[in-house]
Amino acid sequence: MGVSPVIAIHQVSHFFGRGRLRKQVLFDIDVEIYPGEVVIMSGPSGSGKTTLLTLIGALRSTQTGSLQVFNQQLREANTRELVKVRRYIGYIFQAHNLLQSLTARQNVQMALDLHVEIDKKVAYQRSIDMLAEVGLAEWANYYPQELSGGQKQRVAIARALVSHPKIVLADEPTASLDKQSGRDVVELMQRLAKQQGCTILMVTHDNRVLDVADRLIHMEDGRLSTQDQAFGLPAPVSP
Numbered sequence: 001m002g003v004s005p006v007i008a009i010h011q012v013s014h015f016f017g018r019g020r021l022r023k024q025v026l027f028d029i030d031v032e033i034y035p036g037e038v039v040i041m042s043g044p045s046g047s048g049k050t051t052l053l054t055l056i057g058a059l060r061s062t063q064t065g066s067l068q069v070f071n072q073q074l075r076e077a078n079t080r081e082l083v084k085v086r087r088y089i090g091y092i093f094q095a096h097n098l099l100q101s102l103t104a105r106q107n108v109q110m111a112l113d114l115h116v117e118i119d120k121k122v123a124y125q126r127s128i129d130m131l132a133e134v135g136l137a138e139w140a141n142y143y144p145q146e147l148s149g150g151q152k153q154r155v156a157i158a159r160a161l162v163s164h165p166k167i168v169l170a171d172e173p174t175a176s177l178d179k180q181s182g183r184d185v186v187e188l189m190q191r192l193a194k195q196q197g198c199t200i201l202m203v204t205h206d207n208r209v210l211d212v213a214d215r216l217i218h219m220e221d222g223r224l225s226t227q228d229q230a231f232g233l234p235a236p237v238s239p
């Protein structure tokens with residue numbers, strides 16, 4: 001028996017607006033993503049990448065087709081089911097949306113608040129350890145405005161990974177970072193994901209980081225095309 005996909009999307013379309021303003025932004029999306037894969041999605045601005053990411057993240061309702069995450073069908077799922085799915089997903093979205101009034105450690109620990117089974121002391125220690133993993137041990141008690149862009153992005157990564165999610169969804173995690181910090185951030189995500197065995201789906205325009213992917217997928221005008229291998233190389237022909 002083969003490994004089952006952690007994300008299975010079949011014939012998913014998406015529409016925004018109503019009546020005359022109704023506009024289709026996703027067309028018959030079909031894709032399966034497997035445990036432990038690092039998948040990078042590229043594509044022009046406005047092509048529908050963020051929309052697809054928020055559907056997979058159970059942050060928006062699936063309107064048509066079938067979208068299964070951890071074998072849970074998200075189309076017509078109720079709030080309780082959606083919340084349950086979200087608990088196993090780490091989100092790294094644009095502008096890192098850290099809470100300015102919380103320290104780096106508190107921002108990270110917040111992600112564990114959903115997990116009532118984790119004792120507060122354990123949550124505290126795990127947050128400190130996770131910050132150390134991303135190279136910010138010394139910065140745990142600093143506030144976001146005291147950190148550089150790259151450091152803030154690393155706090156966001158620590159927050160996304162501290163609960164050991166099964167899936168990490170990242171929307172342009174290297175935006176606003178210089179070349180080296182962008183590289184560092186992506187390699188860090190890749191390393192931590194491999195350590196924790198989680199799946200990463202990352203949207204990026206940044207050609208400099210494509211090589212961390214196991215697979216590239218491309219969105220254009222709401223349609224997804226896939227390539228079997230990173231770098232768009234043709235698949236080897238079997239003898």
Ligand SMILES: Nc1ncnc2c1ncn2[C@@H]1O[C@H](COP(=O)(O)OP(=O)(O)OP(=O)(O)O)[C@@H](O)[C@H]1O
Pocket residue numbers: 016017025043044045046047048049050051052
């Ligand atoms: N809440 C919304 N209401 C109406 N239209 C929307 C909404 N969100 C996105 N759109 C439209 O849907 C299309 C796809 O947007 P989406 O943000 O998914 O693209 P994207 O590929 O992520 O772009 P970018 O790379 O610029 O973030 C765009 O035409 C956008 O204007």
